[in-house]
Structures are given as C-alpha cells and as structure tokens.
Amino acid sequence: MAFNMRATKNPMPTQAPEVRRHNFDEVAIGYTEEMAIDEAKRCMQCKNPGCVPGCPVHINIPAFIAEVAEGRFEEAYQIITQSSSLPAVCGRVCPQESQCEKNCIRAKMPVREKNPETGKMEVKGMGEAVGIGRLERFVADYHRTHAAPTTPEIKKNGHKVAVIGSGPSGLACAYDLAKEGYEVTIFEALHVAGGVLMYGIPEFRLPKAIVQTEVEGLKRMGVKILTDVVVGRSVTIDELMSEYGFEACFVGSGAGLPRFPGIPGENAKGVYSANEFLTRVNLMKAYQSSSATPIQHAKNVVVVGGGNVAMDALRTPLRLGAEHVTCVYRRGREELPARKEEIEHAEEEGVVFDLLTNPIEVIEDRSGSPSPRAADFNPNYGAVKAIKVQKQKLGEPDASGRRKPVPVSPEEDPNAIYEIPCDCFIVAIGTSPNPLIKQTTPGIETNPHGCLIVNEETNETTKDGVFAGGDAVTGAATVILAMGAGRKGAKYIDEYIKNKA
Amino acid sequence: MFKIVKKDVLNPTITRLVVDAPFVAKKAQPGQFIILRTTAEGERLPFTIAGSDPEKGTVTIIYQVVGASTLELNQFEEGDCLADFVGPLGKPSELEGLKHVAIVGGGAGCAIAYPLAYKLHELGADVCSVAGFRSKDLVILEEEFDAASKKFIKMSDDGTWGEQGFVTAGLEKEILARQGTDEQFDEVIAIGPIIMMKNIALLTKKYGIKTVVSMNPIMIDGTGMCGCCRVMVGGKMKFACVDGPDFDGWEVDFDSASERNTMYRSWERTKYEEGCNLLKEGK
Helix, strand or coil: CCCCCCCCCCCCCCHHHHHCCCCCCCCCCCHHHHHHHHHHCCCCCCCCCCCHHHHHHHHHHHHHHHHHHCCCCCHHHHHCCCCCHHHHHHHHCCCCCHCHHHHHHHHHCCEEEHHHHHHHCEEEEEECHHHHHHHHHHHHHHHHHHCCCCCCCCCCCEEEEEEEEECHHHHHHHHHHCCCCCCCEECCCCCCCCCCCHHHHCCCCHHHHHHHHHHHHHCCCCCEEEECEEEEEEEEEHHHHHHCCEEEECCCCCCEEEECCCCCCCCEEEEEHHHHHHHHHHHHHCCCCCCCCCCCCCCCEEECCCHHHHHHHHHHHHHHCCCCCEEEEECCCCHHHCCCCHHHHHHHCCEEEEEEEEEEEEEEECCCEECCCCCEECCCEEEEEEEEEEEEEEEECCCCCCEEEEECCCCCCCCCCEEEEECCCEECCEECCCCCCHHHCCCCCCCCCCCCCCCCCEEECCCCCEEEEHHHHHHCHHHHCCCCCHHHHHHHHHHHHHHHC | CCCEEEEEEEEEEEEEEHHHHHHHHHHHCCCCCCEEEECCCCCEEEEEEEEECCCCCEEEEEEEEECHHHHHHHCCCCCCEECCEEEEECCCCCCCCCCEEEEEEEEEEEEHHHHHHHHHHHHEEEEEEEEEECCCCCCHHHHHHHHCCCEEEEECCCCCCEEECCCCHHHHHHHHHHHHCCCCCCEEEEECCCHHHHHHHHHHHHHHEEEEEEECCCCCCCCCCCCCCEEEEEEEEEHHHHHEEEEECEEEEEHHHHHHHCHHHHHHHHHHHHHHHHHCCCC
C-alpha cells in the first residue's frame, strides 16, 4: 500500500461559524468515506506505534486504521470495540492532541519546502498527526448508520455486580463486566443514563441520540439500568451488598458538585454554575421552546473559567441568542486548559477572551422596587448587571507547575479593575466529587478534596469489594480517563470475585 | 412508572397524592423530599414528603397549583402513572430528644409541617401546632393537626378561622404564656412562605428559642449537582438539596433566598397562562 505523504490532516468538515452559532446541531459534520480512506493512508503503520500507549484504553490504532485504508469500516469498528465501549463518544470528545495524536510519527516529521531565493530545501515546521480521533469517529458513525444492532450471546457466570453512576466510567466498567458474563446493574440518580455525557456536554458537540445508542447497546448485552435511584439515599452500598446480593460495587459517581468563586453577589439572579446552565439546556432540553424547564436567554454573558466546560458554557448562550459572550480567565492563552479545537471553535463563533483577569465582584441591579405592585417595579431587581474584574499577571509556578496568577494592583495600573456589563454570569471554575457516597458508606475514605481514595493498581477503595474510578476518584478530568478507570475497575472486580469463589 | 393510588382535593388549590413508590417509601423520613416528573418531557419538580407507608410502599405528597408544571400534575388522576419519582432526597429533620416543640405552618407549608408534628407526637413530645391560612376555605389538615398536637393554635388573615392575625402573633402569645414554666419551647420549626419563616426567626431570636426552617428553593437535580438551590446560612453557601432542606432559621439569608425564587417569574407566568388556555380550550 502506498502511504499518503501529505503533511497535513484532512480538515474536519464543520458547519460555518455564522450558521452554527444559531443552532444546536453538531458543529463537526464528519469525514466522508473518501476523506477517511485518504486520511487512513497517512498512517505509516509503525512497528512500535507511539499512538497506542498514548491512548488511555490502548486501542490498537494502526490496526483499525489499516482496515479503514482498505475501506473495511466495519472490521475497523470491531478492532476499536475490543478496547473501547464508547467510540462514537470518544471520537468526538477525547483530547487526542494530548494523547494518541501527540505521539504520532507524522507529527514528528519535518516539512521541507524549497526556498525560492536560495533554491534550497528548508524545514518549515512539523507535519500534522494522523487524524486518529476523526477516523475513530468516522468508523463509529459508519457502524451506527450501517450495521444492524446485534444482541451478543454471552454466557452468564452467575455473579452480580452493581455499578453506581452511568457516566463514562460506569458505562465502560459495565461493558467489560457484561462481556465476561457478569450480571450488571447500573444505578443512575437522574432520569436518564449517560451522566455527564447527557447533562454536561452540549448537543452541538455530542448529540444525545449517539449517547443513547451506546446505552441501548449495553442493554442488549443484558446490563440492567435503573434510573431514578440515588445510591446513598434510595439505597446504600451496604444494602446493595448485603440485601441485594451484589458481590462487588463500582462507584463512578463523578464530580458533580460545583464550586463557586466566593465573591460578593454570587447569589444574584442570573448567576449560574456551569453545571446548572448546561443541565438545564442539555438534560432538560431548555433550548427547545416547548421545554418545561426554563433557561435565561441573556444578551450579555460572562463566563469565568478556561476549561472545556467553560467553552461549552460560552458557546451555549450564543445559541440561545446572546449577543456578547466573554470568557474571563485568570491566566493567559497558553495556560487555557481547554482543548485547542474548542477554543478555536468558540473564537470563530464570536466568543471574546478577556484573559489574565479574575472576577472579584458580581454587581447587582438594586434600582427601583422588587415588588410587582410598586410603581417603580424593576423585574431585574437583585439580578446581575456587571462583573467587576481585576487584571492579573503571572508570577512563580505553583504546585501544578503553572505560573500562578497575581492580581495587578490599581497602583501599578489605574485600569487594573474594571466592569464588564452582563445580565448572566456563569461559573465554570471546576467541580468536586459528590459527597453523598462518602457520607452514607461507612468504610469509604476520601482525600481532603473529597476524592475517593483507591489502590492505584486495582482501583479498589478503602472498603472491601467496592471499587471506584473516574472523576469521583480523580476530580474533574476527561471522558477517556474515566473510561480507562472503568475498564481497570472491571478487570480487578473480575479478579476479586474469582479469587473469592 | 409510578402509579397514583389516591388523589384528594384538600382545598381549591391544594391536592394530596399518594404514589406507589416502594423504594422511596422504605427510606422516607420526615423533612426529606422527592423529585418527580409527570412525563418524559416534564420538569423535575421537588416536593417535600408529606407521609409514607413502607408496608404499602406508598409516598404522599401535597402540592399547591402555582405554575404550569403543577397545573399539569393536577391533571393526573388516580390510576395514572408519573414518569419519574426519585428519593428520598435531602437530610431528614432532626427530631430526636425534643420535648416541647412549636410547629408553625403557613398555607401550603402546613402540608410539610404536619408530618413533623405527627412524628414528634409519636415520639412523645409536647407539640404545639400553629397553623395560619388566609381564610377558612383554604384550611387543610385541620383534623390531622388536631390529633397530632397537644395544643393547636389556628390563625387566619381575615379572622374566619381561629383568631385573626399572622402565625407570628399566635406563636408569640404562646411563648409568653409558657415563659417561666417548665414547658418552654426547646425548638420552633417553621415551614411556609419565606417572609413567614423570616418573621418567625426574628421573633424567636428575641426569645432565644432555636428555630429550624425548611427551605424550598428552585432545584433541578436535587443531588448536589447544579448549585441552583444554594442558600446562604451563617454567611456560608449551602445547597438545600444535600445540606438541607432544614437550616437554622436565625442564620438563613431569607432576602437572598426570596429573590432567587423569582428568577423565572415572568417565564413561569407565561407558561402558566398557556397551560390555563389549553385547559380552557379542552385540549
């Protein structure tokens, strides 16, 4: 097979920014078959591929890409699903640039161009990695739209395992255990399975129908999913293991507890946690006018935070009709933790980045009267009208290795403190693990950040037979890391139960 | 699906539903709440548990029709099923060890106050219930309160039921009557409109009687995830769904809580009117 030696990736076809900023349809449209084959031929089938160790679930990347290059898309899918239970999801939301694609040989090959003046070949930077994520997405979408749903025949082994939470770690854990013949029951607190894939990541990045297709696949494997069950309240882990006969539990309850900056005015009307804003829009479909759940359609929105959740919180209000959306982040552009692609997409859609700034106060509208009966009734009484921010500069590196932001004083710069007018302020500065499991499960221990403590090798918690993974253990991280932890949990739950038997 | 096994109209705007929800019934404690959705498209609606029967597997809620979603809920009849019914959520009320307690309920808040009176009465406490309604025709749970209280003080705004005046007046009179006796209240539990709870807390602070209030902020998930239900208590941010809904009445910032509850007022009014119009047209 001849390799395609073009230095650049096939670009991802997307909706035009001026169009997509007004709708909730998916931004990326996906490769065509021709693009996929062309891109797959850029893979050089390395003997010691760098991409595979970069993947938290170790997908055999060169093997699936080789199938794509030959046009055997279903075969490619079968290779991916040996390692990943959620390829359509990961192909969309994985940070490939810092994982598999980071180590791709094509990104390490210099690009040479002839200098027209000297006539000599000169190095013009490096090539681009193979679009592994885009190919994964293509293969998963091809399978979903072409292959008939199958019901795998699995011999049950008679052992029962409970999985708490149906986000990425829980789904991945359930998938691997079900494949081994375990009777798996997933307990989900919300009314629909999928966790952060349903309530957190917006429709325009990850269509909810795709998540539900993956969930349906699990059900066909025999996994039971019980929604509306809050483990810790409706039933405890101890009860699951003593009264209901589960031999082991996997806790994948995520990091859902939102943090607030602790500044004056943060309880004003119009101040949301990103979780609340996104849950209203994604889970409760508040972007549809028929929705029974309200959402503010703000004109001017400020979001504090620079991660992927912040990018989602910036791009969602645009689609609800906002005219100005501003990202306030206390470090600089280089330090933005969000994926580059998400930052670029947000910018193309018109998001303004006000970097090296930090909110210090929410200014509330206190004019007029809050009473609807008063002559000077102000329906916005008590609502946010501006965010007061303070410029920052970067100081010495902190514990995370990133340079610590330090406030610029008004003495140093008379314009160091200023106001950004807005009618909605969204806080996207991180989340902590939900404390419910810890509060209601004797024997489970957490670190000072509220993260469940696990044996790093086996993912077992401090309680016998209870394993955990995903954001509940690490604090807010990525979908793929959570999936990796779910798979590891499944492996050691299998070992734990077999050793006991 | 969760079947409605009984529906009673308690007054023109307040309805009692008994719902088949065995898992919730098994765990439900006074002070906790549930979240329901009428249909797969419905809003997540929190309601405080008004009673439960672990043997029959049923949970009782009492609601007032105040908006589009409760209007829709009110169209459901006995035998109909609700799409979702999850709980019990929140922390149970702390009732153990209380000897002389005033339970203050205002309007629909009486529905939530009653199970606490009942439970305390069952625990052998001296329960003095103070219930307030705008008018006689809005009174609910009169017999129930009577049976669960050693003393029952009835107040109405227009004087058509019990004494004329607010619950604060009724409570203050009783506090004064008990002063210097060995029946002084060791706690007041107040549940009702925010302004009522605020005024009760101001009153009891004057007399130094510990007061617990049950907050009812706007919520979505009810499991600590959205932060929408945040309440300032003693200057610290608390989430009503996981840290409450009961809080120390002296410490709650009622003004902020009251404002936050008006966040979607105009939207709610429009939806409610749309709902009413659909009903009028018989759709």
